[in-house]
Amino acid sequence: MNWLIAVSISCCCSLLFLRWLLRRKRFNISGKTILITGASSGLGEALARRLFNKQCQLILLARRMDRLENLCQELVQLHPSYPKPKTIQIDLSNFEQITSCSSLNNILQHDSIDCLINNAGISQRSSVLDTSIDIVNDIFRLNYLSLVTLTKLVLTKIIERKQKNATIVNISSLQGLIAVPDRSSYAASKHAVQAFSDSLRMELKEEYSEQNINVCVVSPSYIRTELGQQAFSRMNKDEKSGDDNISKGYEADYVAERIIKAIEYRENDVVIAPFVQYLAIWLRRLWPTGYFRMMVARNKRLKAKK
Ligand SMILES: NC(=O)c1ccc[n+]([C@@H]2O[C@H](COP(=O)([O-])OP(=O)(O)OC[C@H]3O[C@@H](n4cnc5c(N)ncnc54)[C@H](OP(=O)(O)O)[C@@H]3O)[C@@H](O)[C@H]2O)c1
Incomplete structure (x- = not known):
C-alpha cells in the first residue's frame, strides 16, 4: 500500500513539474539595454560577450578602462552593425560617488535600463584574525553597499518611467548560502546580497506588481576567473600559488549562458553548483x-x- 502512495505522489510531482516547464514564458532579451558592473574580466566579460551577440545595448562598468576599451573594440570588429557598447570608468567601492558620477547619470537619464547585472566583486583569503578591518570594509563597500546604491539608482528610473519587465540580477555566490573558513567577510557580504534581494523582490511584488520587475540572485560555485588572484594580491600573498578550487571551477562562459537563461525565464534564485x-x-x-x-x-x- 505504501509503495502505491509513494508512486502516486511522485507521479503528481512529475506532472506538476512538467506543467510548470511547459507553461514557462520566455522573454526575449535580444536588443535590450543591459548594464553590467565588473565587465573588464571574468564573469562580467563573458556576460558582455554573450549579450553583445544578442544585439543588446551594453553599458559596461569597471575601473580598468584599457580592458573595457579592448573588449569593446573586439566586439565592434566582430559585428560592426550591432549597438556599440558604452563604457564607464568607475571605482564602485567608492559607493558614495556612484550617485554623482556624471557619465553614469547621463546614461541613466537617456537610456532605459532593461536589465542591471550587479556583478563586480572582490574576495578574500584569510582568517577572521588575519583580516584587517580595512579589508572587511573594502569587501562590504564593493560587494554590498555599491550594489545597493546602484540598484536604488537604476530602480528609481525604472519606476519613474513605468517600465515593464525589467530585471535586476545580483551575482552572489554559493558562499552567500553556506560559509567556508577563510572567507568570513566575503561570505557575509554575499549573505547580505541574498537577503537584500529577497526583501527587494517581495517589496516590488507588493508595490509595483503591474511593472513585473524581477529580482534574480545567482549563486555560483567556483568559476575560473581572476577573483582568487585579486584576493591573493590584496592579502599580499603569493599569487602564483593560485587557488585550486577556482582553477577546477566552471568556465565563465558556461555560467554566463546559465544567467542569461535565468533572465529570459525570469527566475528568482539560481544556484550553479555540482550536486x-x-x-x-x-x-x-x-x-x-x-x-x-x-x-x-x-x-x-x-x-x-x-
Ligand atoms: N570566481 C568565482 O569562483 C566566483 C564564484 C561565485 C561568485 N563569484 C562572483 O562573480 C562576480 C564576478 O567575479 P569574477 O569571478 O568574474 O572575478 P574577476 O575576474 O576578478 O572580476 C571582478 C570584476 O569586478 C570589477 N571590480 C573589482 N573591484 C571593483 C571596483 N572597486 N569598482 C568597480 N569594479 C570593480 C573588476 O574590474 P576592475 O578591476 O577593472 O575594476 C572585474 O571586472 C563577483 O561578484 C564574485 O563574487 C565568483
Whole structure:
C-alpha cells in the first residue's frame, strides 16, 4: 500500500513539474539595454560577450578602462552593425560617488535600463584574525553597499518611467548560502546580497506588481576567473600559488549562458553548483553541526596538501 502512495505522489510531482516547464514564458532579451558592473574580466566579460551577440545595448562598468576599451573594440570588429557598447570608468567601492558620477547619470537619464547585472566583486583569503578591518570594509563597500546604491539608482528610473519587465540580477555566490573558513567577510557580504534581494523582490511584488520587475540572485560555485588572484594580491600573498578550487571551477562562459537563461525565464534564485554542493546547502540547514565538522575536516585536508 505504501509503495502505491509513494508512486502516486511522485507521479503528481512529475506532472506538476512538467506543467510548470511547459507553461514557462520566455522573454526575449535580444536588443535590450543591459548594464553590467565588473565587465573588464571574468564573469562580467563573458556576460558582455554573450549579450553583445544578442544585439543588446551594453553599458559596461569597471575601473580598468584599457580592458573595457579592448573588449569593446573586439566586439565592434566582430559585428560592426550591432549597438556599440558604452563604457564607464568607475571605482564602485567608492559607493558614495556612484550617485554623482556624471557619465553614469547621463546614461541613466537617456537610456532605459532593461536589465542591471550587479556583478563586480572582490574576495578574500584569510582568517577572521588575519583580516584587517580595512579589508572587511573594502569587501562590504564593493560587494554590498555599491550594489545597493546602484540598484536604488537604476530602480528609481525604472519606476519613474513605468517600465515593464525589467530585471535586476545580483551575482552572489554559493558562499552567500553556506560559509567556508577563510572567507568570513566575503561570505557575509554575499549573505547580505541574498537577503537584500529577497526583501527587494517581495517589496516590488507588493508595490509595483503591474511593472513585473524581477529580482534574480545567482549563486555560483567556483568559476575560473581572476577573483582568487585579486584576493591573493590584496592579502599580499603569493599569487602564483593560485587557488585550486577556482582553477577546477566552471568556465565563465558556461555560467554566463546559465544567467542569461535565468533572465529570459525570469527566475528568482539560481544556484550553479555540482550536486555535492547542493547537498552541503541542505546539510547546513538540516544538520548544522555535521556541516561544520565536514568543512573543518575539508579545510585541514586542503591546507595539508599545500
Ligand atoms: N570566481 C568565482 O569562483 C566566483 C564564484 C561565485 C561568485 N563569484 C562572483 O562573480 C562576480 C564576478 O567575479 P569574477 O569571478 O568574474 O572575478 P574577476 O575576474 O576578478 O572580476 C571582478 C570584476 O569586478 C570589477 N571590480 C573589482 N573591484 C571593483 C571596483 N572597486 N569598482 C568597480 N569594479 C570593480 C573588476 O574590474 P576592475 O578591476 O577593472 O575594476 C572585474 O571586472 C563577483 O561578484 C564574485 O563574487 C565568483
